[in-house]
Amino acid sequence: MAPSPTSQNKAALRDRIQALFDRSGLLLHLGATLGDVSDGRVHVHLPFSPSLTQHLGLFHAGATSALADSAGGFAAMTQAPDGYTVLSVEFKINLLAPAQGESLEAIGQVIRKGRTLTIVQVDVFALDAGRKTPIALMQQTIINIPDRKS
Amino acid sequence: MAPSPTSQNKAALRDRIQALFDRSGLLLHLGATLGDVSDGRVHVHLPFSPSLTQHLGLFHAGATSALADSAGGFAAMTQAPDGYTVLSVEFKINLLAPAQGESLEAIGQVIRKGRTLTIVQVDVFALDAGRKTPIALMQQTIINIPDRKS
Amino acid sequence: MAPSPTSQNKAALRDRIQALFDRSGLLLHLGATLGDVSDGRVHVHLPFSPSLTQHLGLFHAGATSALADSAGGFAAMTQAPDGYTVLSVEFKINLLAPAQGESLEAIGQVIRKGRTLTIVQVDVFALDAGRKTPIALMQQTIINIPDRKS
Amino acid sequence: MAPSPTSQNKAALRDRIQALFDRSGLLLHLGATLGDVSDGRVHVHLPFSPSLTQHLGLFHAGATSALADSAGGFAAMTQAPDGYTVLSVEFKINLLAPAQGESLEAIGQVIRKGRTLTIVQVDVFALDAGRKTPIALMQQTIINIPDRKS
Numbered sequence: 001m002a003p004s005p006t007s008q009n010k011a012a013l014r015d016r017i018q019a020l021f022d023r024s025g026l027l028l029h030l031g032a033t034l035g036d037v038s039d040g041r042v043h044v045h046l047p048f049s050p051s052l053t054q055h056l057g058l059f060h061a062g063a064t065s066a067l068a069d070s071a072g073g074f075a076a077m078t079q080a081p082d083g084y085t086v087l088s089v090e091f092k093i094n095l096l097a098p099a100q101g102e103s104l105e106a107i108g109q110v111i112r113k114g115r116t117l118t119i120v121q122v123d124v125f126a127l128d129a130g131r132k133t134p135i136a137l138m139q140q141t142i143i144n145i146p147d148r149k150s
Numbered sequence: 151m152a153p154s155p156t157s158q159n160k161a162a163l164r165d166r167i168q169a170l171f172d173r174s175g176l177l178l179h180l181g182a183t184l185g186d187v188s189d190g191r192v193h194v195h196l197p198f199s200p201s202l203t204q205h206l207g208l209f210h211a212g213a214t215s216a217l218a219d220s221a222g223g224f225a226a227m228t229q230a231p232d233g234y235t236v237l238s239v240e241f242k243i244n245l246l247a248p249a250q251g252e253s254l255e256a257i258g259q260v261i262r263k264g265r266t267l268t269i270v271q272v273d274v275f276a277l278d279a280g281r282k283t284p285i286a287l288m289q290q291t292i293i294n295i296p297d298r299k300s
Numbered sequence: 301m302a303p304s305p306t307s308q309n310k311a312a313l314r315d316r317i318q319a320l321f322d323r324s325g326l327l328l329h330l331g332a333t334l335g336d337v338s339d340g341r342v343h344v345h346l347p348f349s350p351s352l353t354q355h356l357g358l359f360h361a362g363a364t365s366a367l368a369d370s371a372g373g374f375a376a377m378t379q380a381p382d383g384y385t386v387l388s389v390e391f392k393i394n395l396l397a398p399a400q401g402e403s404l405e406a407i408g409q410v411i412r413k414g415r416t417l418t419i420v421q422v423d424v425f426a427l428d429a430g431r432k433t434p435i436a437l438m439q440q441t442i443i444n445i446p447d448r449k450s
Numbered sequence: 451m452a453p454s455p456t457s458q459n460k461a462a463l464r465d466r467i468q469a470l471f472d473r474s475g476l477l478l479h480l481g482a483t484l485g486d487v488s489d490g491r492v493h494v495h496l497p498f499s500p501s502l503t504q505h506l507g508l509f510h511a512g513a514t515s516a517l518a519d520s521a522g523g524f525a526a527m528t529q530a531p532d533g534y535t536v537l538s539v540e541f542k543i544n545l546l547a548p549a550q551g552e553s554l555e556a557i558g559q560v561i562r563k564g565r566t567l568t569i570v571q572v573d574v575f576a577l578d579a580g581r582k583t584p585i586a587l588m589q590q591t592i593i594n595i596p597d598r599k600s
Binding site: 320321323324325326327328329330349350351352353354355356360361362363365366367369370373385387388389390391392393394395 | 473475477479504505512513520535539
């Protein structure tokens with residue numbers, strides 16, 4: 001049976017985001033992986049490693065931020081116009097609880113899509129022994145810019 | 151000639167921050183190095199590497215943020231009370247210009263030191279072919295917490 | 301029939317927040333009114349007036365922020381320990397859409413309650429001709445401090 | 451003696467900002483006044499009034515924010531292209547110290563001027579018995595939009 005147009009679209013969207021992901025040297029270096037991708041919403045995962053820690057052995061706020069910034073940027077990218085790519089203008093992140101566990105999961109969700117600017121919210125969770133704890137919350141402003149490569 | 155008490159203090163302060171730095175797995179993994187350290191002010195450097203990039207080949211905003219968050223946290227740490235360490239409560243960063251060049255330099259500066267909370271500002275510059283360009287600006291809130299290891 | 305313990309608690313909570321509200325000269329001056337109050341969640345309303353506008357005749361971002369900051373502070377106050385009051389440490393607000401209509405409604409919701417710091421999220425809506433549009437989103441950090449008056 | 455071209459420009463710039471100020475109902479309602487205006491930098495003053503307070507009798511963080519947001523917006527406006535006006539996209543403010551005294555002064559300063567977005571930093575001071583104390587620090591993102599009235 002042929003895939004439905006909708007599942008074709010979803011697969012194409014995922015391929016588009018995966019291609020961006022694979023060109024992000026930082027995400028590969030940190031060991032992040034792309035999770036679920038849908039219109040306006042993207043999950044990114046980050047398994048724990050001693051290469052991601054701060055001085056107390058927790059996930060470094062910088063690792064959490066890089067993960068959240070990426071999930072948010074990809075979420076915006078799912079809604080960027082054809083021929084455009086995205087850049088972070090700014091973001092603000094609250095670290096809600098100690099970031100410890102087997103992995104982090106960041107979920108970026110577009111809050112408002114504009115022609116020039118997209119506003120995204122990102123929730124970050126720690127997964128630890130079967131428990132999922134919110135450990136960070138981000139608000140992010142993204143700008144659409146013409147993609148010279150497209 | 152013996153070092154003056156002031157230069158002894160400055161060396162001790164630097165050792166204290168360097169020890170924290172060396173326990174930060176993320177900073178070592180990213181290839182960052184500690185620069186100048188003084189009371190309330192710390193520089194951190196990050197040489198360019200393809201392991202630090204986003205999809206366009208620029209420094210990833212997550213790398214810039216990790217660098218800035220660290221410089222800010224260390225600046226706060228230079229003024230933390232004995233027996234205390236620091237954690238980031240939150241920060242906000244504006245990405246001012248494309249982050250490209252041979253290296254980034256983040257300079258954290260304490261703006262207000264309180265008993266519980268310290269407010270820090272961080273400037274990030276890109277060094278490119280002899281030019282130094284501001285590429286990010288951060289405001290950060292840091293909390294002092296008792297250090298169980300001390 | 302006597303009110304249930306729960307409805308008594310809810311009434312006491314509302315009285316506590318209303319008393320704070322009535323001591324806030326700015327909110328009275330702007331014409332704001334207290335809406336629904338529950339544990340960790342407070343609504344504040346702001347009817348339109350030419351005294352609240354910016355140069356284009358929209359609600360001024362400063363009015364929107366004052367409203368959101370208040371709703372967030374009150375939400376934190378519903379969970380502050382006895383003998384404590386609250387102060388805003390910092391907040392970040394995105395203005396999502398032009399703020400126009402008959403009134404604004406800000407809804408503050410505690411995201412994380414700590415001993416010292418409380419993190420709050422605030423949604424602001426414009427009510428215009430029966431439509432309710434999100435016009436701002438805030439993340440806010442609140443600190444509990446001993447209340448000398450209590 | 452005729453005024454120099456530079457002083458003519460400065461007077462014209464001030465008139466342009468004063469005209470915006472006078473169309474801002476909120477600023478008039480709060481009792482704010484325009485201070486020094488130069489290219490990329492604007493001061494706004496706010497004398498104390500019981501109409502500006504929170505529950506402890508200090509300047510309300512919402513009043514401080516409205517003042518800072520205005521100073522920042524006007525600073526951006528001094529550098530907006532002809533035929534454009536400005537809107538706040540977002541801002542983040544740290545409240546550094548209790549806001550008390552005879553008046554507040556906010557100084558907005560453009561940090562980076564782009565074609566679409568301008569990044570501004572705003573310092574807010576309290577003036578109290580001859581002392582000037584920093585009480586807030588803001589980072590703000592401003593967007594240039596075509597002015598339909600021009």
